[in-house]
Each structure stands twice: as structure tokens, then as C-alpha cells.
Amino acid sequence: MTNSQLNNLSKQEFDLLYETLCEIQEDLADGTAKVAGFLLLATGWFATSKNAQDFLESDKVAGYLAIAALAGTFIFYVCASMKIFLISKHTFLLLKQLHFMPTKYYESRRVDVATIAIFVVGNFVLAVLAGCLTWRLI
Numbered sequence: 001m002t003n004s005q006l007n008n009l010s011k012q013e014f015d016l017l018y019e020t021l022c023e024i025q026e027d028l029a030d031g032t033a034k035v036a037g038f039l040l041l042a043t044g045w046f047a048t049s050k051n052a053q054d055f056l057e058s059d060k061v062a063g064y065l066a067i068a069a070l071a072g073t074f075i076f077y078v079c080a081s082m083k084i085f086l087i088s089k090h091t092f093l094l095l096k097q098l099h100f101m102p103t104k105y106y107e108s109r110r111v112d113v114a115t116i117a118i119f120v121v122g123n124f125v126l127a128v129l130a131g132c133l134t135w136r137l138i
Contacts, residue, residue: 010098010100011100013098013100014095014098014101017094017095017098018095018106018109020091021091021092021095021106021109021110024084024087024088024091025088025110028081028084028111028115028119031077031081031084032081032119032122032123035073035074035077036123038073039073039074039123039127039129039130040126043126043130043133046066046130046133046134046137047133052137053137056134056137056138057137057138060138063135063137063138064138066134067131067134067135067138070130070131070134071127071131073127074123074124074127077120077123078120081116081119081120084111085111085116088110089110089111092106092107
């Protein structure tokens with residue numbers, strides 16, 4: 001292969017990996033917002049719906065299942081977030097190994113530990129709030 005062909009191949013690899021890194025970052029934010037929305041919806045429903053409150057008071061098993069569903073949703077979210085973090089880390093390393101351009105131009109697209117921690121803690125607070133409201137009703 002000529003230098004021009006190698007450079008073109010490196011550019012194609014870089015473009016693919018950079019696009020992947022951008023999609024990973026966007027998907028994490030989108031998924032976090034969806035889980036937060038679900039947890040807020042559940043919290044609001046348990047806090048304001050007389051039908052939901054009456055049902056949970058009359059059927060303890062349903063209340064425990066609701067708490068299990070909230071916990072399961074949160075655990076699934078944490079596992080998915082960790083997988084996304086690891087994929088982002090690997091993709092970033094592949095980009096870095098290409099030596100196509102300095103990392104300062106794309107490092108902001110990498111999902112870092114602080115971002116994961118902020119998102120997980122935020123959804124943890126919402127899950128605990130929804131769980132406590134449900135527990136109070138059963």
C-alpha cells in the first residue's frame with residue numbers, strides 16, 4: 001500500500017471510531033434520561049394516584065414486585081452504563097493508537113468515570129425515592 005492509501009485507511013478508521021465514540025456518548029445520555037423519566041413517572045404515580053395507593057395497600061405482593069421492578073431497573077441501568085463505559089474506553093484507546101490526530105480533539109467524547117458516577121447517583125436517588133414511596137404504601 002502507498003502512503004496515500006494508508007493515510008486514507010487511517011482516516012476511514014478514525015472516522016468510524018470517532019462516530020462510534022460520539023454515538024456511545026449520546027446513547028448514554030439518552031438512556032440515562034429515559035431511566036430517570038421512568039423513575040420520575042413511577043414516583044409521581046405512587047405519590048399522587050389514589051388508585052395506585054389503594055392497590056398497593058391492598059396487595060402486598062404487588063408492592064414488593066413494584067419495589068423489585070424499581071431495583072431491577074436500576075441494577076440493569078448500572079450494568080448497561082458500565083458496559084458503555086468500557087466500550088467507550090476501548091474505542092478511545094483504538095482512536096489513540098491510530099495516531100491520526102492529538103487526543104485533545106476528541107477526548108471530550110470519551111465517557112469518563114465522573115460522568116458515569118453523576119448519572120448513576122442521580123438515578124439511584126430517584127430509584128430510592130420511588131422505592132421509599134412504594135414501601136410506605138405497603
